[in-house]
Amino acid sequence: MSALSKKSKDVIVLRPDMHLPRWESVLEDAAQAPTILIVDALDLNRRLLKAMLKTGSYRILEAKRPSAAFVILEREKVDLVVVDLMMPEMSGHDFCRLLKNDRKTQLIPILMITSVQGVENEVAGIESGADEFLMKPLMPTLVRTRIRSMLRNKALIDSLEEAETILFALAQSVEHRDRYTGLHCERLASYSISLGQALGLPRQDQLALYRGGYLHDIGKISIPDAILFKRGLLTDEEWQTMRLHTIRGEEICRPMKSLAPVMPIIRSHHERWDGSGYPDGLAGEEIPLLARILQVADIYDALTTARPYKPAFSHQHAIEIMNEEARRGWRDPELVPLFAEITQQAASPESAGGVSMQQSLENMRRELSK
Ligand SMILES: [Fe+2]
DSSP: OOSEEESSSSOEEEOTTOOOOOHHHHHHHHTSSOEEEEEOSOHHHHHHHHHHTTTSOOEEEEESSHHHHHHHHHHSOOSEEEEESSOSSSOHHHHHHHHHHSTTTTTSOEEEEEOOOSHHHHHHHHHHTOOEEEESSOOHHHHHHHHHHHHHHHHHHHHHHHHHHHHHHHHHHHHHHSTTSTTHHHHHHHHHHHHHHHTTOOHHHHHHHHHHHHHTTGGGGGSOHHHHTOSSOOOHHHHHHHHTHHHHHHHHHTTOGGGGGGHHHHHHTTOOTTSOOSSSOOOGGGSOHHHHHHHHHHHHHHHHSOBTTBOOOOHHHHHHHHHHHHHTTSSOTTHHHHHHHHHHHHHSGGGTTSOOHHHHHHHHHHHHTO
């Protein structure tokens, strides 16, 4: 019997005795020939470091000054930066700060080499974002051990990032199974972030909304096609199964600590303001705000796109239905009118010919990932 066993026609379960590759070996593979960038103004220092690292299998890049290092970081995948505290153009501390403030480079570990002793100097280094320090004169064994350990952590971070990328791909494949929803995830992310921005939410919440747009229905992967794509009404039992997608989604994403801000969206996006939703029957402001935002966006998108059972409604018609649902007590009574206002602006003839939804989402994504 294979490691994957079929529980039913549609659901594949993992058996506990299945053989998966050991994490360590996966990480070692991923860590093959890591790239180290040495930033130091002195040729002699760089040569010395290179000689110390000769025994390891590393790809070593060099920069004499920070500006040259930034050019390299822009075009190369760097796994570790070794930087001297004393540099031209800017101090090692300022260099670290710039790297750690840029989302593209913030996960690259930084080893700072210094000849300036003292607690104050070390505190300044930690505050600037350097991950480790080594005092001159450098001891070859210590340099090698420290670098190996930093690269091991980096490989672990890379593998987690990779896992997150896989989850996003999985979420999209769930959406694509339903050929009627098209760019549903992209539109949800775009509408939700617009509403989040109108509410003045911090960047971290906007990022959670962006991810929530893609991941909120990932639990549908565990729902049999016979229920997910059933034409006609679902039986009570089928509804019970369908509703489980919120909890299954949470279970799938829970191991990824970086997705913690998205979890309330995944679990609670089907709650209703009056407490009649699922899975927890939360009411009013008990329902996490981000989940309420995504829900409003989700309903608007469902109403304004064609589905097998209905045509695409106009903006005006969709908002009328949503206002009615808010009056009935299902939706957040403050979010619906605000969302109506935002989408009204986007749907107005004056905004026609402007940037497309995908373009504006791409702009938002770029802005959020800075
Ligand atoms: Fe859902």
